[in-house]
Amino acid sequence: MDFQFFKPKISLSTTVSILVFFPLLFSVSSVQSRRLDLKNFNHSHQAFWPGEESNKMExxxxxxxxxxxxxxxxxxSPDGDIIDCVESHKQPAFDHPMLKGQKPLDPPERPKRLKTKQMWYENFQLWSLSGESCPPGTVPIRRTSERDILRTSSLKNFGRKPASTVRKDSTSSSRHEHAVGYVSGEAYYGAKASMNVWEPRVDKQYEFSLSQVWVISGTFGDDLNTIEAGWQVSPDLYGDNYPRFFTYWTSDAYQGTGCYNLLCSGFVQTNNQIAIGAAISPTSSYKGGQYDISILIWKGRSQGVRVVNRPR
Incomplete structure (x- = not known):
């Protein structure tokens, strides 16, 4: 993995820390911490009172x-996913009250020092290996299935990380094993990281593995703001062991805002070739071919933060 950071000529009003999670990170969430919320939701194998099952399915x-x-x-897609080409202004982001009725965003303006380099994309996801892409004016969205929702502990928690205390050090515990490289204490307006893509096997539904860029602002308390992007293997979220490109954001330390990918309103997608949440292919192998993706996150002058994924 390699990564670099971009310092602005004029400091931002808030200090931003940029953390890079290294590849093949195995993070295990205890099953006990994901107890079923029976007041909100029930899995299909549980017993229901008469009429309750039909109400939950509705x-x-x-x-x-x-x-x-x-x-x-x-x-x-060959992996079973269905990818829908949705008009840009009808994607879930525009369900947000602050975005309703607004026009789709223009493609992001790249940082000045990178403008001379050509922006390019390869077909690095299973659904587009044959050259497929969505028409201009639309964005590819992985269709959420009924089974995706039935795997979660509650509908309220679907597509969200559990609220918990976040640490920036590399101390491991029995529940969460990780290694982190990070910089902090200065003002930054962007970061770029290239990370190998692997297909690690996780044994339990609630285990996951990921490699990501994690941009944070605020303290590690309730005011934590994050923007995250990378690849992850998560049977709980996707129902399989494919590595998938993902994004995540929160503005309150995972308490009530934010979600993975496009599973809630707020994150606006502009690219018509990359489906957030879709499987990545090919992947690296021991003593074999090596494949990586580059993630670029930066703060634009007029349209806020941008996330770009570039396979290599």
């Missing part, structure tokens, strides 16, 4: 309808 399908927007075109 709620689930209503949520699916909210997430899965009408598509102009649809692709079937």
């Amino acid at each position: 709620i689930t399908r209503a949520h699916l309808k909210k997430l899965n927007k009408p598509a102009l075109r649809t692709f079937q």
Whole structure:
């Protein structure tokens, strides 16, 4: 993995810390910490009172309808995913009250020092290996299935990290093993990291493995703001062991805001070739081919923070 940071000529009003999680990180969430919230949701194998099951399924399908927007075109991925090409202004982000009625954002303006380098994309996801892409004016979105929602402990927690105390050091515990490289104490407006993509096997549904860039602002208390992007293997979220490109954000230390990918309103996608949450292929192998992706996150002058994924 290699990474670099961009310092602005004029310091930002807040100090930003940039952390890079190294590849093949095995993070284990205790099953006990994910007890079922019976007041909000029930898995399909549990017992229901008469009429309760149909009510839960109605709620689930209503949520699916909210997430899965009408598509102009649809692709079937070899891994079983369905990728919908949704009009940019109809993606879930625009369900947010502050974004309703607004026009789709223009493609992001790159940092000045990188403008001379050509922005390019390869087909690095399973759904697009044959050259597929969504039409201009649309964005590819992985369709959320009923099974995706039924795996979660509660509908309220679907697509979200559990609220917990966040540490920036590399101290490991029985629940969360990780290694971190980070810089802090200065003002930054961007960061770039290249990370090898692997396909680690996790044995339990609630285990996961990831490699990511983690940009944070604020303290490690309730005011924590983060922007995260990288690849992850998460059977709980996706139902398989494929490494997948992901994003995450929160503005209150994972207490009530933010989510993975496009599973809530707030994150606006502009690219029509990359599906957030879709499987990555090919992947690296021991003594074999090595494949990586580059993640670039920066703060634009007029349109806020941008995230760009560049495979290599």
